[in-house]
Amino acid sequence: MRVGLFIPCYINQLYPQVAIATLELLEKLNVDVYYPSTQTCCGQPLGNSGYEEDSKGACQLFVENFAAYDYIVGPSGSCIYHVKKHFDIIEQTPDVVKVRNNAFELCEFIVKVLGKTDLGASFPHKVGLHKSCHGLRGLHLGSCSERMDPYYSTEEDLLNNVKGLELMQLNRADECCGFGGTFSVFEEAVSVKMGKDKIQDHLDNGVEVITGADHSCLMHLEGLINRDNKPLKVMHIAEILNSTI
Amino acid sequence: MSHSEKAAIFNKNEAKVNWHDKALWYVREKRDNAAHGVKGWEYLRDTASKIKGNVLSNLDNYLIEFEANALKNGIKVHWASDAKEHNSIVHKIVKEHNAKKVVKSKSMLTEECHLNPYLESKNIEVVDTDLGEYIVQIAKETPSHIVLPAIHKTKEEVDELFQEHLGTKPSNGNPEYLTNEARKHLRNKFLQADVAITGVNFAIAETGGFVVCTNEGNADMGAHLAPVHIACMGIEKIIPKEEHLGVFLRLLARSATGQPITTYSSHFNKPAKGKELHIVIVDNGRTEQLSREDFRSSLHCIRCGACMNTCPIYRRSGGHSYDATIPGPIGSILSPGKDLTKHSSLPFASTLCGSCSNVCPVKINIHEQLYKWRQLIVKDVKQPVVKKTILKITGKILKNRTSYNLVGKSARFMLKYAPRFMVYSKLNAWGKARELPKVKTQNFDDWYKAKRKNNE
Numbered sequence: 159m160r161v162g163l164f165i166p167c168y169i170n171q172l173y174p175q176v177a178i179a180t181l182e183l184l185e186k187l188n189v190d191v192y193y194p195s196t197q198t199c200c201g202q203p204l205g206n207s208g209y210e211e212d213s214k215g216a217c218q219l220f221v222e223n224f225a226a227y228d229y230i231v232g233p234s235g236s237c238i239y240h241v242k243k244h245f246d247i248i249e250q251t252p253d254v255v256k257v258r259n260n261a262f263e264l265c266e267f268i269v270k271v272l273g274k275t276d277l278g279a280s281f282p283h284k285v286g287l288h289k290s291c292h293g294l295r296g297l298h299l300g301s302c303s304e305r306m307d308p309y310y311s312t313e314e315d316l317l318n319n320v321k322g323l324e325l326m327q328l329n330r331a332d333e334c335c336g337f338g339g340t341f342s343v344f345e346e347a348v349s350v351k352m353g354k355d356k357i358q359d360h361l362d363n364g365v366e367v368i369t370g371a372d373h374s375c376l377m378h379l380e381g382l383i384n385r386d387n388k389p390l391k392v393m394h395i396a397e398i399l400n401s402t403i
Numbered sequence: 404m405s406h407s408e409k410a411a412i413f414n415k416n417e418a419k420v421n422w423h424d425k426a427l428w429y430v431r432e433k434r435d436n437a438a439h440g441v442k443g444w445e446y447l448r449d450t451a452s453k454i455k456g457n458v459l460s461n462l463d464n465y466l467i468e469f470e471a472n473a474l475k476n477g478i479k480v481h482w483a484s485d486a487k488e489h490n491s492i493v494h495k496i497v498k499e500h501n502a503k504k505v506v507k508s509k510s511m512l513t514e515e516c517h518l519n520p521y522l523e524s525k526n527i528e529v530v531d532t533d534l535g536e537y538i539v540q541i542a543k544e545t546p547s548h549i550v551l552p553a554i555h556k557t558k559e560e561v562d563e564l565f566q567e568h569l570g571t572k573p574s575n576g577n578p579e580y581l582t583n584e585a586r587k588h589l590r591n592k593f594l595q596a597d598v599a600i601t602g603v604n605f606a607i608a609e610t611g612g613f614v615v616c617t618n619e620g621n622a623d624m625g626a627h628l629a630p631v632h633i634a635c636m637g638i639e640k641i642i643p644k645e646e647h648l649g650v651f652l653r654l655l656a657r658s659a660t661g662q663p664i665t666t667y668s669s670h671f672n673k674p675a676k677g678k679e680l681h682i683v684i685v686d687n688g689r690t691e692q693l694s695r696e697d698f699r700s701s702l703h704c705i706r707c708g709a710c711m712n713t714c715p716i717y718r719r720s721g722g723h724s725y726d727a728t729i730p731g732p733i734g735s736i737l738s739p740g741k742d743l744t745k746h747s748s749l750p751f752a753s754t755l756c757g758s759c760s761n762v763c764p765v766k767i768n769i770h771e772q773l774y775k776w777r778q779l780i781v782k783d784v785k786q787p788v789v790k791k792t793i794l795k796i797t798g799k800i801l802k803n804r805t806s807y808n809l810v811g812k813s814a815r816f817m818l819k820y821a822p823r824f825m826v827y828s829k830l831n832a833w834g835k836a837r838e839l840p841k842v843k844t845q846n847f848d849d850w851y852k853a854k855r856k857n858n859e
Binding site for chain 1: 406407410411414417420424428435438439441444445713715716719720751752753754755756757758760761762774777778780781782790794795797798799800801802803804807811814815818832833835836837838839840842843845846847848849850851855
């Protein structure tokens with residue numbers, strides 16, 4: 159099984175530790191991982207801002223980079239959702255269809271494709287899980303509080319097997335954090351308020367570390383935490399799953 | 404003013420935002436509990452969505468069937484292509500009866516058509532009899548929510564309003580006292596009314612009758628007392644058969660307020676002896692929306708307001724920031740169809756979190772339609788030059804690895820070495836309340852080249 163590692167643009171530039179953890183984690187699980195070196199971005203920032211026409215070049219490049227692999231795995235539910243959901247703007251060649259069908263968010267890939275939930279990690283901390291909307295409602299990484307479906311959560315399946323980790327309950331477990339890509343800038347006031355409320359929910363429930371499968375949400379929350387000096391840390395789920403004592 | 408500007412003003416009073424958010428979240432939780440009590444809730448949503456899909460595909464036939472049956476029952480049927488025609492039809496009926504006093508039961512359609520100011524300009528008194536509607540009417544405001552029209556007002560604010568308009572005593576916002584005073588006042592209005600106007604929740608093609616749902620019984624009070632009842636409905640309110648009512652009535656009340664059933668689901672099939680019953684069937688842009696394939700399912704909407712209650716943006720920006728008759732997620736799809744330029748900021752007032760689509764009892768893919776509107780708005784409405792230029796250039800950068808590398812490096816250089824006052828300038832909306840990420844020396848590419856040389 160050949161896996162193409164997709165590292166979203168902002169993770170590559172700003173959070174290399176998340177990309178490294180993702181790579182190391184996949185290698186630990188004996189996956190044959192390749193990092194196509196001419197990848198850039200899935201085009202989501204353009205699509206969500208109404209400029210999906212201008213993102214076609216980025217989409218084509220994405221397909222060129224990843225068409226050769228059996229699976230495409232990335233540490234970001236949001237970007238993977240964009241590939242699966244919005245790549246209908248380019249011609250649906252067999253390569254495009256293959257890439258869309260085989261793109262997986264990291265946790266989903268580990269649980270559903272590799273069939274593993276206990277990765278041998280240990281992380282003795284009180285952790286709050288931020289269920290990012292695109293992963294949750296877009297990729298169905300878990301059941302949503304609005305729907306009357308049986309309860310499940312791909313990320314919780316993984317975190318519950320981390321030694322020493324205590325997963326804290328939240329009052330509004332799957333409310334949006336307010337990042338929303340360019341929403342965070344063009345609707346600054348509401349975005350910030352949503353983020354502040356989200357952080358308060360974690361604080362109220364004794365969380366030490368907020369984690370999630372989408373670092374863009376975590377970037378927004380971290381920005382608020384650091385400005386207000388809140389006693390919270392932010393880590394991508396790959397970093398936690400890759401950690402040992 | 405755009406949604407974001409209005410929302411920023413609303414957010415200046417954080418205590419009020421917290422209160423508004425909590426009040427609506429409480430309704431959302433009530434809805435969750437009520438929905439959990441129904442076995443096969445998701446199946447019920449599927450069924451409702453399919454019935455509505457069928458209605459929209461055969462709308463002409465169902466409307467004609469409804470008209471024929473309504474006429475048979477002795478109901479007078481009128482057709483209005485737009486708001487203006489709707490208002491003049493209503494006025495004509497009112498005038499024919501020399502009526503001066505009208506009581507209205509909550510109807511978002513008459514709000515959409517701006518019926519109140521129109522009738523008032525003809526010297527006709529119109530009183531909104533739904534308590535929330537009545538509060539916003541005397542405050543000279545519009546409803547900020549379609550089910551809870553005065554949710555933006557605290558009980559203390561209502562207390563002051565009532566002191567001014569009804570001469571009530573200061574009660575420190577005692578809801579029981581205030582409701583009783585309003586009831587006494589409105590009872591007189593009901594007794595004096597010449598005409599009662601109501602909305603329509605569901606019109607049944609098979610029977611030619613219709614159903615109006617209220618929690619206060621005000622539609623019944625109006626329609627039973629006044630000699631003339633005018634019901635106003637949008638063309639999409641039709642359902643094929645009476646047996647389908649069970650699906651929608653179960654979904655509506657639970658989605659709207661978390662009640663198992665609305666307190667009054669009143670069936671009107673024919674005029675009472677010696678009375679008149681009129682129905683005005685209104686298009687006002689609906690067939691145009693129907694013709695837009697990507698947006699037609701927005702006409703499934705049964706106006707329960709669940710998407711507003713669940714929307715984290717609505718809860719923190721208030722209904723008035725949408726500046727539209729129907730605010731919130733569903734309004735952000737409907738309004739651009741009516742006036743794309745005026746409402747061009749609404750589809751962007753969302754993080755596309757998808758909670759609205761999940762909660763919708765008739766399964767409208769709301770967040771997907773918001774995404775679609777964004778693409779059309781950027782093409783058809785003049786965009787701010789800076790935003791447009793940045794995004795166009797971003798598109799070019801992302802198609803090419805060399806330019807991407809260069810921009811990535813310079814951005815990281817800036818973030819690392821530029822002085823704080825430059826990075827956190829007025830132009831940086833991100834940095835107003837948030838820190839930017841702390842940049843590492845290497846990006847992932849650098850690390851990978853150094854550590855994993857043998858790979859591609």
